[in-house]
Amino acid sequence: MKVAKGKYHIWTVGCQMNMADSQRVSSILDGLGWEEVPTMETANLVVLNTCSVREQPEKRAHGQLSLLRIAKKQRSDLLVAMMGCMIGNQRTIDDLKKRYPVVDLFFKVEKADILPQFLEERWTPLAGEGCIDFADLGVPRDIGTGATLPMLPSAPAAHTGSPMQIMPRPAARDLQYPNSVTVGLKTRGPTAWLPVILGCNKVCSYCIVPSRRGVERSRSIEELLAEAGDLVTSGARELTLLGQTVEAYGLDLPGQQADLGDLMERLSDIASLSRIRFMTSYPRHFTDKLIKHMAALPKVCPHVNIPVQHGDDGVLQRMRRGYTLAEYRELIDKLRAWWPGVALSTDIIVGFCGETEDEFRHTLDLLEDIRFDVVHVAAYSPRPGTLSYKWDDDVPLALKKERLHKVEALQERISTEINRGYLGRDEEVLIEAHQVAGDQHQWRGRNPCNKLVFFPANMPTEKAPRRSSTSAAEQTKTRNGVGLAEPPVARTQVRPGDLVMVRIEKTTPWSLQGRLAMH
Numbered sequence: 001m002k003v004a005k006g007k008y009h010i011w012t013v014g015c016q017m018n019m020a021d022s023q024r025v026s027s028i029l030d031g032l033g034w035e036e037v038p039t040m041e042t043a044n045l046v047v048l049n050t051c052s053v054r055e056q057p058e059k060r061a062h063g064q065l066s067l068l069r070i071a072k073k074q075r076s077d078l079l080v081a082m083m084g085c086m087i088g089n090q091r092t093i094d095d096l097k098k099r100y101p102v103v104d105l106f107f108k109v110e111k112a113d114i115l116p117q118f119l120e121e122r123w124t125p126l127a128g129e130g131c132i133d134f135a136d137l138g139v140p141r142d143i144g145t146g147a148t149l150p151m152l153p154s155a156p157a158a159h160t161g162s163p164m165q166i167m168p169r170p171a172a173r174d175l176q177y178p179n180s181v182t183v184g185l186k187t188r189g190p191t192a193w194l195p196v197i198l199g200c201n202k203v204c205s206y207c208i209v210p211s212r213r214g215v216e217r218s219r220s221i222e223e224l225l226a227e228a229g230d231l232v233t234s235g236a237r238e239l240t241l242l243g244q245t246v247e248a249y250g251l252d253l254p255g256q257q258a259d260l261g262d263l264m265e266r267l268s269d270i271a272s273l274s275r276i277r278f279m280t281s282y283p284r285h286f287t288d289k290l291i292k293h294m295a296a297l298p299k300v301c302p303h304v305n306i307p308v309q310h311g312d313d314g315v316l317q318r319m320r321r322g323y324t325l326a327e328y329r330e331l332i333d334k335l336r337a338w339w340p341g342v343a344l345s346t347d348i349i350v351g352f353c354g355e356t357e358d359e360f361r362h363t364l365d366l367l368e369d370i371r372f373d374v375v376h377v378a379a380y381s382p383r384p385g386t387l388s389y390k391w392d393d394d395v396p397l398a399l400k401k402e403r404l405h406k407v408e409a410l411q412e413r414i415s416t417e418i419n420r421g422y423l424g425r426d427e428e429v430l431i432e433a434h435q436v437a438g439d440q441h442q443w444r445g446r447n448p449c450n451k452l453v454f455f456p457a458n459m460p461t462e463k464a465p466r467r468s469s470t471s472a473a474e475q476t477k478t479r480n481g482v483g484l485a486e487p488p489v490a491r492t493q494v495r496p497g498d499l500v501m502v503r504i505e506k507t508t509p510w511s512l513q514g515r516l517a518m519h
């Protein structure tokens with residue numbers, strides 16, 4: 001299929017799964033010879049990757065669609081595609097179609113291999129290859145101002161027609177990512193996402209995800225190993241295995257051939273892969289066997305993001321979370337006992353239907369008691385189509401905000417105290433990127449527990465004499481006689497993807513700062 005070349009921009013909101021999906025779409029478009037541009041103004045194809053988990057990201061998508069409606073009146077060469085959680089069922093698509101005729105394609109990531117056909121049918125460059133740059137026409141770059149754009153010179157119109165809608169059958173178990181992109185995924189630096197299980201089977205009363213992303217579908221271990229190998233070949237040193245309930249990986253595979261621990265073990269064999277992370281955990285799927293298996297795999301980072309959502313059993317029941325606090329606490333005790341040094345983060349919702357002052361206090365008590373490293377807190381947002389949408393959203397917004405700030409303030413103190421414990425320690429850091437803060441050149445990376453670490457960069461840094469891709473944990477294992485490994489490097493000439501040791505000299509609730517440790 002020959003598709004004329006153009007420029008694209010992907011606008012992404014929401015969770016890590018959305019980011020991974022955008023990366024996949026980006027790889028398909030790159031494969032067609034399309035060029036990614038950083039803003040919408042010069043793009044011929046704008047893809048909106050949307051999120052419906054709360055009302056706010058939906059509002060942002062509506063804002064983008066309004067801007068695109070204006071832009072498209074001025075540009076006959078602009079195509080708009082929409083994906084992500086706002087693409088629900090036929091009814092939601094029909095509503096969106098009526099409201100936004102500007103959208104040319106509604107699709108789910110599982111059907112992203114429709115893009116070449118879509119572009120072949122709908123995309124006609126204005127003049128030869130590429131697109132007209134707004135900047136060349138004296139048009140303001142910021143279409144976010146709502147200003148009307150001057151008309152472009154008349155040009156052959158792109159093929160028009162009613163929007164294409166490409167979506168999987170509801171609840172189709174067999175739908176996976178398009179096979180055409182299991183290889184060739186591009187990486188953006190040394191860290192990459194690897195979605196291992198799609199969809200969600202849980203029935204949390206507040207959550208829209210299951211109805212938007214379908215039932216749980218694990219990708220085959222062969223497909224994942226191939227994709228992981230490909231990501232590592234193109235530069236990834238750390239993979240984050242993604243799923244809404246990532247420990248459910250494998251439960252739906254024929255004969256339950258592999259669970260998440262088995263997958264991690266197979267991925268650990270990839271020599272140049274230094275680290276494996278995973279998220280998000282659902283408490284009931286975290287078995288004793290899984291904890292022990294993960295803890296024994298040196299490349300698996302000791303960090304678990306395990307949403308509790310609330311600190312009161314009554315509210316957990318109304319949320320239909322499927323566990324009690326006693327069960328949750330028992331799991332945390334096991335994690336800490338069997339995986340020494342494991343860092344824990346969680347998600348909390350405040351202001352859920354009927355939440356009393358007492359119930360809310362139980363959440364604060366739980367946080368004080370467990371002392372998570374990080375807490376992601378959100379105010380309850382009623383989502384049409386969920387069970388709790390039918391219930392009274394009776395906690396006023398001002399009170400939701402007040403509770404949210406109380407959780408943030410408590411967690412800030414706890415994180416401050418936990419992070420202070422890192423002072424003077426040498427931490428293994430995988431360097432992710434270089435950044436400039438004021439006149440300071442810094443390297444940014446993370447330690448195994450997922451703490452952000454910054455340390456000064458000496459410029460220039462192009463010449464790195466050697467690289468290490470072996471984690472400190474793996475060295476312990478090798479020191480025990482399992483194999484050979486280089487120690488993490490301590491030097492000034494480093495680059496993204498290197499593992500280095502950093503001596504921590506300063507801490508905040510959100511990060512650690514230090515300098516390269518000389519050993």
Ligand code: SAM
Nearest residue numbers: 053206207244280282307347348378379380381
């Ligand atoms: N699957 C994970 C779990 O076990 O809950 C989390 C995935 S969910 C997409 C990400 C987070 O969004 C949830 O942990 C929850 O805290 C938040 N969330 C989901 N629905 C929400 C709602 N209606 N209002 C506010 N926050 C919500």
